[in-house]
Amino acid sequence: MKFISSHVHNDISKGLQREYYIYFVPRREIQCEKILEEENVHHLMTIGEYPLYVVPLDEDVLSFELDLAYKVDGDTGSLWQIAKAIHKLESSFGVIPNLRAKGKASVLVADILNRMQTEEPVSSSDMAVPEINTLILIDREVDMVTPMCSQLTYEGLVDEFLRINNGSVELDSSVMGVQQEGKKMKVPLNSSDKLFKEIRDLNFEVVVQVLRQKATSMKQDYTEMTTTNQTVSELKDFVKKLNSLPEMTRHINLAQHLSKFTSKPSFLAKLDMEHTIVEASSYDICFEYIEEMIQKQEPLINVLRILILFSVTNSGLPKKHFDYLRRELLHSYGFEHMATLNNLEKAGLFKKQESKSNWLTVKRALQLVVEDTDTANPNDIAYVFSGYAPLSIRLVQHAVRSGWRPMEEILKL
Incomplete structure (x- = not known):
């Protein structure tokens, strides 16, 4: 806003008379308008908003394009936009009768959506039967294992x-x-x-x-x-x-x-290690592999992904191993990455182990590891990750088939 204001002041100093328009996407921000007032240019502006909440990327894909929505500080500012997008969707396809939410953010979105429906009811007179039967909301943090694994489609x-x-x-x-x-x-x-x-x-x-x-x-x-x-x-x-x-x-x-x-030995070795971690078959082998990656100074993003996968499936690492790997990372990649490691710890993605891991229980109950997947004629979603079935997909499958009530104890984990 200050950058925009500087241009306006520059025009004024040159005696130029122009019309200025600012449109916010998807809605106006009070903080931004306050800066314009402080810079004494707000009265010169025509201000509006363009309610673009979702972007159609394909015939069956709508994206919020909120790359920075998952914040370590718990900022929930994006949740209103998500709820608003769903509310607008309901105005076209009818009020969705069944809503399932897993995770704190998803529950918040559901609450905001209910409040919007109360304040701005969607007319159901033109649509006796809604076209969408069920909406399933799942927090990203509910399944941090899947995005750390390598996709093979x-x-x-x-x-x-x-x-x-x-x-x-x-x-x-x-x-x-x-x-x-x-x-x-x-x-x-x-x-x-x-x-x-x-x-x-x-x-x-x-x-x-x-x-x-x-x-x-x-x-x-x-x-x-x-x-x-x-x-x-x-x-x-x-x-x-x-x-x-x-x-x-x-x-x-x-x-x-x-x-x-895909033919590089390092990529193939990483796939094997991902599978070993997900299976929880050998802690020591996984730890040594990560240690070796750090010593070889492999790309930091690759190291962090495998490290997060290892930490999440073990509910953190023992203090001795956590401190050691953290120290090795800083020595190998530089102390400028200390903030990154601190944020990962705050988010619970790379942390000290405080309790026993429940990954084995979840893995068995939801059948997250499927042996002998047929990649040519797949009959299970596990083929996408060569044997690992995404936790979030399993949750959706259970929600659609039998609901989450029979697996409430597992969901608490």
């Missing part, structure tokens, strides 16, 4: 290594076969790309096979076209296949680029 790996942002990924043009040095390209990744829609949720190894089969099939079709006489109908079918060639080329290039990361 095609879309998951693209996000893992290249970072999907607003439904697209930005990478060097050379990756896509365009030789323009230093130029970046944005590649859209959504359901409008029919091939991506087909392969996005497949295990990466299966995706490679699918792309190979499609490329071989197209090559055979081309050979037949050039060596035999084809009917008009056959020509038309071939042209249709040619229309999908840009999509196929795009994903072959992407898959080839991803394979450079």
Whole structure:
């Protein structure tokens, strides 16, 4: 706000007369307007708000795009926006009759939503039966294991290594076969790309096979076209296949680029260690692996993810091990990361162990580890992480099938 005010003052000093507009997304902020008043420019502004609460990223995905909503200081400012978005959704699809919430923030959102419904009732006269039957709210902190594990689907790996942002990924043009040095390209990744829609949720190894089969099939079709006489109908079918060639080329290039990361021994070793940690099969092996990662000075984000996974599944680390790893991290990566480690401790992600871990009980009760998953023809969500079924997904499955009442004791853990 002070930056904006400085521009206005600069215009005034030059004798320029202009109209000034400020629009807040998704709503006006009193603190911001107060600064404008203190800078004596508020009366010169036309101020409004644009109620954009969710962004449609795909045909079945709405995102709040609140990357910084999960705060260590417990700031709940984003919860009103989430509740407001759901309330607006209900104005289009009817009041959702069943609401389940797990976690403090989710319960708060449910309370705010109920208050909004009381203050601004959604008219149900035009919609006898709501189109949405159940809303399930789950706090991120309820399941901090899943985001620390490596995704193994095609879309998951693209996000893992290249970072999907607003439904697209930005990478060097050379990756896509365009030789323009230093130029970046944005590649859209959504359901409008029919091939991506087909392969996005497949295990990466299966995706490679699918792309190979499609490329071989197209090559055979081309050979037949050039060596035999084809009917008009056959020509038309071939042209249709040619229309999908840009999509196929795009994903072959992407898959080839991803394979450079997935074939690295360090990545494969990390996958094995993630599985060992989730299974809770050997504390000492896991501790030594993390110690070795720190000594090798592997990327800090990789070390912290595996460390958090280890700490969360063990309800923290014994004081001796906690102090040792913390000290080693600061010596290897620099004392400027002390604030990061302090925040992780405040959030309970990397902390001293105060009680016995209940991970084994939760793991068995919710069947979080599934052996012998068939990645080619999966029948369980565990294929996404090569044997680990996300805790949050298991909660949703139970909520839909039999409700949470039969597993209340497990949920308390």
